[in-house]
Amino acid sequence: MEVFVSRKRQRLSSEAEPVKEQTLGEAAEGESTDFKLAILASLHLDRSQEILLDYLLAYDGSVERASSALALPAMMDSPRKPPAANGYQSSLSSFARPSSDEAVKVGTKKALTKKGKTLHLYAPEDVEAHTPCSIIHNFLPQAEADALLKELLVEAPRFRKETFQLFDKTVESPHTMRFYVDSLEELQTQKTAYVYNGSYVPDVAQTTPEMLKVSARVRDAVNDEIQRRVHGSTSDGVKLKFQSPDEWKPNASFVNCYDGARESVGYHSDQLTYLGPRAVIGSLSLGVAREFRVRKIVPQAQDGSSADTQGQIAIHLPHNSLLVMHAEMQEEWKHAVAPAQTIDPHPLAGNKRLNVTYRCYKEYLHPKYTPKCKCGVPTVLRCVQKRAATRGRYMWMCHSGYTPGQKGCTYFVWGEFDEDGKPPWAEGYKGNVNTPALPAEGMSET
Ligand SMILES: O=C(O)CCC(=O)C(=O)O
Numbered sequence: 001m002e003v004f005v006s007r008k009r010q011r012l013s014s015e016a017e018p019v020k021e022q023t024l025g026e027a028a029e030g031e032s033t034d035f036k037l038a039i040l041a042s043l044h045l046d047r048s049q050e051i052l053l054d055y056l057l058a059y060d061g062s063v064e065r066a067s068s069a070l071a072l073p074a075m076m077d078s079p080r081k082p083p084a085a086n087g088y089q090s091s092l093s094s095f096a097r098p099s100s101d102e103a104v105k106v107g108t109k110k111a112l113t114k115k116g117k118t119l120h121l122y123a124p125e126d127v128e129a130h131t132p133c134s135i136i137h138n139f140l141p142q143a144e145a146d147a148l149l150k151e152l153l154v155e156a157p158r159f160r161k162e163t164f165q166l167f168d169k170t171v172e173s174p175h176t177m178r179f180y181v182d183s184l185e186e187l188q189t190q191k192t193a194y195v196y197n198g199s200y201v202p203d204v205a206q207t208t209p210e211m212l213k214v215s216a217r218v219r220d221a222v223n224d225e226i227q228r229r230v231h232g233s234t235s236d237g238v239k240l241k242f243q244s245p246d247e248w249k250p251n252a253s254f255v256n257c258y259d260g261a262r263e264s265v266g267y268h269s270d271q272l273t274y275l276g277p278r279a280v281i282g283s284l285s286l287g288v289a290r291e292f293r294v295r296k297i298v299p300q301a302q303d304g305s306s307a308d309t310q311g312q313i314a315i316h317l318p319h320n321s322l323l324v325m326h327a328e329m330q331e332e333w334k335h336a337v338a339p340a341q342t343i344d345p346h347p348l349a350g351n352k353r354l355n356v357t358y359r360c361y362k363e364y365l366h367p368k369y370t371p372k373c374k375c376g377v378p379t380v381l382r383c384v385q386k387r388a389a390t391r392g393r394y395m396w397m398c399h400s401g402y403t404p405g406q407k408g409c410t411y412f413v414w415g416e417f418d419e420d421g422k423p424p425w426a427e428g429y430k431g432n433v434n435t436p437a438l439p440a441e442g443m444s445e446t
């Protein structure tokens, strides 16, 4: 296809295989779905993520074929009837009652979603049962939610779009954001020591007074939710391997602003580099209600089905709701905020949605301790998702492949973590359980 830029595929492995010239579309075929979506988005700027995903699924994951179809003027609509986006359920059981063997426990149930379909969830019990998240509606007293929203509306004009590298292109995130840390001392080290997508973040701000007040409430609620989930029916009191047993203490946050229906964030997992394995995140939504999409990216262990045969789940996020992304989330699922067809303006925020993602940065994952790559930059922590033989294992890799203007190196080392997610240099380290030791081949497919 002519529209594709010809490029040499960058290999992150040390295999000495000839590198052949290929189109961007061909090069993408072995990549993850979100990567393919990002390529389609860069080629079809006028199409929503939802339409792109629909086409990609309709053409069995082929970027070339999906892109050809998207280019045809006669096919401006989705290749199939899009799933209904409106309407409320009181709970999923009133919408589709599973048969007794299609159960009800997360982890033992059959997938509720089907390839190319979106299942919309509104009730907290459904969100909890069918996703790695839990949600608390009307989380803050109304006056406190409004005070925080007003404060963030004053901050929002200083937010910026994030840029990242996609092959030869520099792409901008379709919404704005800013990073906040609690202490002044942390603010200085963040600017000079912490690396995101290969570079320092020049604009780090100090957590505002209302954000800090709310942070204490979020901390208590998230710790309660973690306990409830660990002791609930699905995990029988056993935390996940690598999940920290310590109290969750937020000390930093990314604050996102979506101004209008079209602003969005594409499918991604949050970076684990400073949070560690099996991270938990508390995400507070204010202003316009939007849809949070989640999609499982590793197959259900029980039925062995491919993750790509499952559809996506949309969680409705109204003003003043706290969504907890639990420890299963970042390694096994991806999440997105989809562009909307229409939005209901909010009395204080107008067309804006503000979102605070409270995070717990671990002291022992400060870049002064973590492995450095050959470029001399602290590495990024990633978890293998696609390759079955090494799935679920952690590795430290060079950042620079994601940095505009930088090529990056092939540096890669398996991460060592104990059962509580601590690295060897952390106090109380109990010994490595991140089964490693396969040769470092084909590490480009995570
Ligand atoms: O806006 C949201 O709800 C999600 C934001 C998000 O995914 C992020 O900050 O990583």
Ligand SMILES: [Fe+2]
Binding pocket: 268, 269, 270, 335
């Ligand atoms: Fe995220």
